[in-house]
Amino acid sequence: EVFTSMTDMSRLLTTEGEMIRAIENYIHAQEEKLNKLRKDLNEMERIHDMAAHSPDDFLANPINAYLLVKRLTVDWADLQDAMTDNSMGKAMLSNLTSMADLLRWPDEEDLNGAATALMRLQDTYNLDTAQLARGQILGKKHAYRELTAADCFELGRQSYNSGDHYHTTLWMTEALSRQEAENNKTVHHADILEYLAFSTYMQGNIRQALQLTDDLLHERPNHQRAMGNKVYYEQALTNQEDSTKKGEENDRLDEEAVDKGYTVSENTFANDAYHRERRSYERLCRGESGLPPKVTSKLHCYYQRGPSDYLKIVPAKAELVHVNPTIHIYHDVLSDQEISVIKALATPMFRRATVQNYKTGELETASYRISKSSWLKAEDSEVVAGVNRRIGSITGLNMATAEELQVANYGLGGHYEPHFDYARREEKDAFKSLGTGNRIATFLFYMSDVDAGGATVFPQINVALWPEKGAAAFWHNLHPNGEGDELTRHAACPVLVGTKWVSNKWIHERGQEFRRPCSLDPEAL
Numbered sequence: 001e002v003f004t005s006m007t008d009m010s011r012l013l014t015t016e017g018e019m020i021r022a023i024e025n026y027i028h029a030q031e032e033k034l035n036k037l038r039k040d041l042n043e044m045e046r047i048h049d050m051a052a053h054s055p056d057d058f059l060a061n062p063i064n065a066y067l068l069v070k071r072l073t074v075d076w077a078d079l080q081d082a083m084t085d086n087s088m089g090k091a092m093l094s095n096l097t098s099m100a101d102l103l104r105w106p107d108e109e110d111l112n113g114a115a116t117a118l119m120r121l122q123d124t125y126n127l128d129t130a131q132l133a134r135g136q137i138l139g140k141k142h143a144y145r146e147l148t149a150a151d152c153f154e155l156g157r158q159s160y161n162s163g164d165h166y167h168t169t170l171w172m173t174e175a176l177s178r179q180e181a182e183n184n185k186t187v188h189h190a191d192i193l194e195y196l197a198f199s200t201y202m203q204g205n206i207r208q209a210l211q212l213t214d215d216l217l218h219e220r221p222n223h224q225r226a227m228g229n230k231v232y233y234e235q236a237l238t239n240q241e242d243s244t245k246k247g248e249e250n251d252r253l254d255e256e257a258v259d260k261g262y263t264v265s266e267n268t269f270a271n272d273a274y275h276r277e278r279r280s281y282e283r284l285c286r287g288e289s290g291l292p293p294k295v296t297s298k299l300h301c302y303y304q305r306g307p308s309d310y311l312k313i314v315p316a317k318a319e320l321v322h323v324n325p326t327i328h329i330y331h332d333v334l335s336d337q338e339i340s341v342i343k344a345l346a347t348p349m350f351r352r353a354t355v356q357n358y359k360t361g362e363l364e365t366a367s368y369r370i371s372k373s374s375w376l377k378a379e380d381s382e383v384v385a386g387v388n389r390r391i392g393s394i395t396g397l398n399m400a401t402a403e404e405l406q407v408a409n410y411g412l413g414g415h416y417e418p419h420f421d422y423a424r425r426e427e428k429d430a431f432k433s434l435g436t437g438n439r440i441a442t443f444l445f446y447m448s449d450v451d452a453g454g455a456t457v458f459p460q461i462n463v464a465l466w467p468e469k470g471a472a473a474f475w476h477n478l479h480p481n482g483e484g485d486e487l488t489r490h491a492a493c494p495v496l497v498g499t500k501w502v503s504n505k506w507i508h509e510r511g512q513e514f515r516r517p518c519s520l521d522p523e524a525l
């Protein structure tokens with residue numbers, strides 16, 4: 001799939017360039033053919049006009065009479081062939097298909113992925129549908145044109161195909177208002193109504209669904225499905241009214257149960273925690289919630305001159321952004337040149353990023369992690385080896401047991417939902433093959449600025465780190481006793497405008513025994 005990284009998305013522009021060239025050639029050939037047809041027709045018309053002027057005189061000549069018959073048989077057949085001949089179109093298509101290996105063609109999955117990404121951005125960043133349709137994103141980089149009613153309709157249709165009736169309703173409503181304002185209609189009013197009515201019903205608004213279906217039947221009285229749905233919705237409405245009284249009784253019983261301390265649903269607790277985290281995550285992504293001054297007053301910047309001798313000569317520009325767990329940002333730790341080399345080495349090996357299924361231990365792709373990534377070894381380049389040494393100098397940790405350098409590029413709306421970098425106890429065989437223990441710490445480089453969105457956020461501790469090209473974030477994932485630190489749960493917010501490059505180094509437990517002494521006290525730092 002191409003939507004999962006921006007590097008692949010840019011290859012689509014090459015594909016589009018080839019497509020434009022092929023269509024241009026096709027139009028040119030068709031134009032020549034039409035020119036010839038125009039000439040033949042002019043000649044036919046010239047003779048016809050003369051003949052029509054005095055038909056008797058004209059037909060008196062047997063050659064004229066014969067040629068008239070010939071024109072309407074043989075010549076007409078030739079012209080028909082010429083006009084229905086599609087070999088040029090076929091040649092153009094087969095030409096483009098033969099380049100299919102070189103060109104990247106997005107498929108239905110890509111289209112759905114791209115639409116889903118837009119919906120994710122809309123939700124996370126509270127974007128208004130009408131404003132989005134106008135091509136406006138938080139006052140940043142405007143789209144080169146507005147969306148047509150048909151564009152909105154397609155977004156609604158993609159949401160519908162994903163079973164997402166909430167966004168179907170939003171986008172079909174927008175399609176409807178745009179369609180009504182359009183001089184040259186890009187989509188049929190009734191087609192929009194059909195989707196909108198059904199998704200409105202699925203959203204639980206039966207009365208509104210019925211109204212929309214009536215509108216649809218007004219426009220298309222013989223619409224089979226609408227007729228069926230109308231009967232169904234009317235029935236559902238009657239049933240609903242009947243059960244309202246029962247519902248009130250059930251609500252009263254639920255309230256009593258809560259008063260008595262019973263839980264209505266076993267999953268309520270997990271569900272609440274999920275929603276709380278989700279709200280915090282989204283607020284942080286939008287840059288809304290900050291830390292209180294009580295916390296931020298402890299934060300500061302300084303030149304870090306240890307633990308290694310190297311830092312005595314070239315101190316690291318450290319910024320303490322959180323105390324417990326300790327999170328540092330190091331500014332200017334990666335040069336633009338190093339970044340170019342790392343991107344160039346990584347790009348040809350890019351694969352869709354995977355996650356470990358915690359039950360089966362298998363690696364698989366998941367919609368909650370959308371990016372492409374690859375791994376670089378120290379042997380790949382002196383730049384990579386140098387970067388590894390630098391991380392060792394700054395953190396004072398043993399890099400021999402660390403994982404290779406992972407490089408990632410996020411695509412359209414690319415993100416990574418809240419997760420731990422360390423393996424939890426219940427995770428099956430995580431990192432077992434490495435034999436180096438758990439991921440004790442994370443060193444995360446930002447290899448690009450991001451125009452909007454794309455923060456790294458820690459929903460449990462209200463921290464948002466904004467990508468800054470050349471900077472890096474560093475934190476320990478484990479307490480000194482080896483237990484995972486739950487407060488390090490973090491996420492990569494969807495990229496709203498621009499593209500995001502990161503690379504991370506996961507440092508492991510083995511080899512750190514003398515560098516970060518362990519302790520039985522979970523609070524020890």
Ligand SMILES: O=C(O)CCC(=O)C(=O)O
Pocket residue numbers: 416421444454455456490491492493502504
């Ligand atoms: O891209 C980011 O900001 C965070 C990435 C991350 O958390 C990960 O790859 O584990």
Ligand SMILES: [Fe+2]
Pocket residue numbers: 419420421490
């Ligand atoms: Fe992570």
